[in-house]
Amino acid sequence: MSPIRTRFAPSPTGFLHIGGVRTALFNWLFSRRHGGHFLLRIDDTDQQRNVEAALAPILHGFHWLGIEWDEGPEVGGPHAPYFQSQRHARYQAAVDQILAGGFAYRDYSATEDMEAERKEAERAGRPFQYSRRFLANTPEDQARFEAEGRRGVVRLKMPREGTLVIPDLVRGEVEFRWAEEQDHVIQRADGSFIYHLASVVDDHDFAISHVIRAEEHLSNTPRQIFIVQSLGYPLPAYAHLPYVAEPGSKRKLSKRKLEAYLKNVDFAKVHAHGLAIAQAIGLAVTPETFNPVTVDFYEQVGYLPEAIINYLLLLGWSLDDKTEFLSREQMIENFSLERVTKGPASFDPAKLMAFQAHYMQSVPPSVKVARAIPYLERARLVESPVTPATEQRIARVVEVLADRLKVFGDIVIQGAFFFGDEVAIDEKAFTKRVRAPGAAERLADYRQWLAVRSAFDAATLEQETQAFLVAKGIALGEIVHAVRVAVTGSSSGPGLFDCLSLIGQETCLRRIDRALEKARSAA
């Protein structure tokens, strides 16, 4: 049996689509599962400018996710080059061979000619089939057509009868009738090559054993198989994966429909969350660069690759009826195309977040601190570079924040009030907890009491507060909320005494004073 080789073939668009990642992941896992090779081929047949710039973010995304390729850009390989734009000689040779074999012909029809024929067929109510009347058999024909100012392309001479059965590892056997296929162009008038030709030649040259790709290529497969056969290549195995669908719908997920997806509550929530972090760290965002459909979004906001990979794996594949979390090793050990789902799966950002929260729980505190620091620095919440003392403080903040840190970027949202002097007040919370009848008085009382504390650690503070409450004859609940809002600006967060202690006596007092001032001013 020949070695297993799979590939993913991104075109350099400047960003890595979440659906593309899933396709790549399945290819990668399949190759790893069978001890084979996974390679990256760059589909830049018609891109001309800035391939490098448009490719960099994609390669970066794969590195970040830990999807490493054995051959391709950066790493090279025995079948180099892996860029289609550098393989024209190979494609030309293939076209010549197909032409010589009589599986294709030079065609001089103009777009209008084809249009006319198509319309006529439609009017007559029969399926369209090109008459091949501008087919040039001889150099004389060519010369004549060219004299008329026509420009030739190379078209496949597709069979017009019989059926084709494509064995598909996900879908079983898929049947097509040749008569329904068209004479597709494989080489343009300007001499450049059409994707399908390039793709088939490359897959053969790179010895790809399994073509695992998204479902939208299923209808393209007959023409590709025809090219394979006309070149005398062995047929690779095919597996067409269901595509990743829009949140809450079954339409294919698209990179350019951010507006529409924002109408989905969960999608909007994840996007808003990311946006808040981006704003806090002064990250300039555009819909192009900051979109939850793009993996870059998750990296910038501080998600874990493991969470994304695990989530994506389960989007169209399952191990059994209960396994949710798999390590890379388990994924590789268990992945199989047989267990790939047939139907498209909607991308659910809320569930992705659940995986993220799960994986975040096993990140060691030291790593959380290290990953939080850059966010704090960029948000100018701490000095840069941070001093050892600040780092220690951050470690305490991270500890106290605990599971509230869902992504690393959350440090600048959830943890902001631990830093600096001023604090952003949640007006609604302020009205409810500080402007409430009697609240300000109790807060002022507590402030005076707080001012004379000599110990300000959380445990002592809590203990002594109890005594204060007893003396005043009030319950903790009657004081805690106003203090929290005054000191942290928010009605939710870590335990109050942890907050007080970490923020420090002076700052706490200042913030309470400001809150009291604010409460006295117009409601």
Add this chain to the structure above:
RNA sequence: GGCCCCAUAGUCUAGCGGUUAGGACGUCGGCCUCUCACGCCGAAAUCUCGGGUUCAAUUCCCGAUGGGGUCACCA
């Protein structure tokens, strides 16, 4: 519109003739508690429809319906 694919709760899925249709996210309720988060407990919610085949269909077959993909000198 032609061709092709698909169809279990709002979402991701398990199921491969006989199950109280299992799990997860989300939602709702409760516990914990100074709030939030975590955690724990519980609840509501699913086999698209119609024909067959069979003693028995979510499961097999056919059809309908619905959803989607694709029909370029794009990839």
